[in-house]
Amino acid sequence: MNCEKIKGKVSIRTVLESFNLFPVKENGKTGFYFALDREEKVPSLSVDYINNKAFDFGTGKNYDIISIVQQINKTSVSDALKYLEKFNFQPQEIDQKEEVRSNAKYEIIQVKEVKHPALVQYLKYRNVCDQIHFVKEIHYQINGKKFFGIGFLNDSGGYEIRNKYTKICLGKKDVTLLKSGMDCQREVKIFEGFFDFLTYRNIQRGANEVSDYLVLNSTAMLFKAEELMKKYNIISLFLDNDSNGRLITDKLFNQYNAVRDCASIYTGFNDLNEWFCSSGRYCDY
Incomplete structure (x- = not known):
């Protein structure tokens, strides 16, 4: 598959998720992510979901889905295309042995029943607080900074973490x-x-x-x-x-x-x- 064809077929959000990267905040059309090539406290990577492109305000660099894979995997264009082929939703092109990697340095501090008022309120806002028994309250830290959120366990022992401001996965991504x-x-x-x-x-x-x-x-x-x-x-x-x-x-x-x-x-x-x-x-x- 050539470069231009695959750029129109694969969502930039899906590519970022495959590397366990999620927006710190978003408005539906645009998401703000932490930079691909450095650690930072304020997200500087603006991702345009509509045009399938990203812009790093810190370096002035533009990205498409191919250059994102190149940047993260430190690889060539041809190898990036091979990586992206699995997202074309064709059965023969999906590598079932591919594992999603996580670069986050994190530690889960506490897992307990959801009691924090902010998290209960968020479940009410999403109109699902009657199903609170399916989720946990997770306290964790990333690079020494403490956070908490609603956690949903996946089959590899990782937690999908959500709150009003956060959408990340702690641990290995899985169904x-x-x-x-x-x-x-x-x-x-x-x-x-x-x-x-x-x-x-x-x-x-x-x-x-x-x-x-x-x-x-x-x-x-x-x-x-x-x-x-x-x-x-x-x-x-x-x-x-x-x-x-x-x-x-x-x-x-x-x-x-x-x-x-x-x-x-x-x-x-x-x-x-x-x-x-x-x-x-x-x-x-």
Whole structure:
């Protein structure tokens, strides 16, 4: 695949997530990240999600997805293209042995039930506080500075960390499979992020469902789930209504039988949680 073609196919956000890099803050169209080539306390890398480019205010350097991979992996253009091929959402091009690396120097200080008022309030804001038992309160430090957030455990023992200002992963990036406890592998419901999973559980409170749940924790983790999905008779997708979500949906429709696209439930909204929050219903925690 040539440079220009792959630049239009692969999301810059997905590439950054594959290196365990997430925005410190974002507004939907633009995200601010820490620099790729140095440690800093104030994020200086501006990432344009619409035009698939980034600009480092500290050095004046422009990046596209190829030069990002070159910078992080210290590699050539041809090797960067090989790395990016796995994000083209073609089955034969996804390297199932590829592992997401983490450069963060962190330490988890404490894991406990969510009690901090700021975190409880954030769960209320996202309208999922009734599902508080699926998450933990994580206190951690990065480069000696202490932070705390809501933590969602993945299958490799890493934690997806979220609060009003933060979206990172501590530890190895992976999917999260939550089994129903039944032997039956009739259906798996797939979500991009854990807030959509918590939202679905909120909507279905009291329903007697026999299905498993798979949270990708990032579209870059799709390759981790491909073998697992073959075990199910029905695959129900609750993915985002964006270009990444549509690409993955189209890929899975071509690859598996009995795939259901449930994104029509929240047409006009980016994801299930955004739609549910707009409904005016609130949790009672």
